[in-house]
Amino acid sequence: MSKKIGLFYGTQTGKTESVAEIIEDEFGDDVVTLQDISQAETADFDEYQYLIIGCPTWNIGELQSDWEGFFPELDNIDFTGKLVAYFGTGDQIGYADNFQDAMGILEEKISQKGGKTVGYWPTEGYDFNDSKALRNGKFVGLAIDEDNQSDLTGDRIKAWVAQLKTEFGL
Numbered sequence: 001m002s003k004k005i006g007l008f009y010g011t012q013t014g015k016t017e018s019v020a021e022i023i024e025d026e027f028g029d030d031v032v033t034l035q036d037i038s039q040a041e042t043a044d045f046d047e048y049q050y051l052i053i054g055c056p057t058w059n060i061g062e063l064q065s066d067w068e069g070f071f072p073e074l075d076n077i078d079f080t081g082k083l084v085a086y087f088g089t090g091d092q093i094g095y096a097d098n099f100q101d102a103m104g105i106l107e108e109k110i111s112q113k114g115g116k117t118v119g120y121w122p123t124e125g126y127d128f129n130d131s132k133a134l135r136n137g138k139f140v141g142l143a144i145d146e147d148n149q150s151d152l153t154g155d156r157i158k159a160w161v162a163q164l165k166t167e168f169g170l
C-alpha cells in the first residue's frame with residue numbers, strides 16, 4: 001500500500017532535498033514518500049490525496065531546472081480533491097526581490113488545476129522586499145533559508161509539520 005503523502009521535490013545543490021528528508025522524518029514512519037521530480041511521471045501524482053511540493057528558486061525568480069522541465073506536465077494532472085502544501089528554499093539577502101518565487105509559481109499553476117492549498121506560513125522573522133509566493137500577506141508555504149537562517153530551519157519544519165498534520169486531518 002502506498003504511503004499517504006507524496007512529497008515531490010527538486011534540488012540543485014542538495015538543500016531542498018535535505019529539507020525534504022527532515023519533513024519526512026518529522027511526519028514519522030510510513031507517512032511520506034519522497035519523489036525527486038527529475039525521476040517523476042505524471043501518473044505518480046495520482047496515487048496521493050495529500051501532496052507536498054518542494055522547490056528552490058534559481059536564476060532570479062525561476063523554478064529549479066527539473067521543476068522547470070516538469071512544469072508543462074502539470075497541465076496533464078488533475079489536482080481536484082487534493083490538498084497541496086508547498087515549501088521552498090531561497091536566499092532572502094542575496095535575492096530579496098525574488099525570495100521564494102518558485103513556491104508561488106507552482107502554487108498558482110497547481111491551484112488552477114484544482115489543488116487546494118494548505119500550509120500557509122507567516123512572514124514574520126524574514127527580511128526581504130518581494131516574493132511571488134505571497135498571498136494575503138502570508139507565504140503560500142514554508143519558506144526555508146539555508147543560506148542565512150539555517151539555525152531556524154529545524155524549528156520551522158517542526159511547527160509547519162504540526163500545522164500540516166491538522167490541516168491534512170491526519
Ligand SMILES: Cc1cc2nc3c(=O)[nH]c(=O)nc-3n(C[C@H](O)[C@H](O)[C@H](O)COP(=O)(O)O)c2cc1C
Binds near residue numbers: 017056058059095
Ligand atoms: C545563481 C543563483 C540564483 C538564485 N536565485 C534565487 C532567487 O531568485 N530567489 C531566492 O529566494 N533564492 C535564490 N537563490 C538561492 C537558492 O534558492 C538557495 O541557495 C537554495 O537553498 C538552493 O536549493 P538547492 O540546494 O535545493 O538547489 C539563488 C542562488 C543562486 C546560486
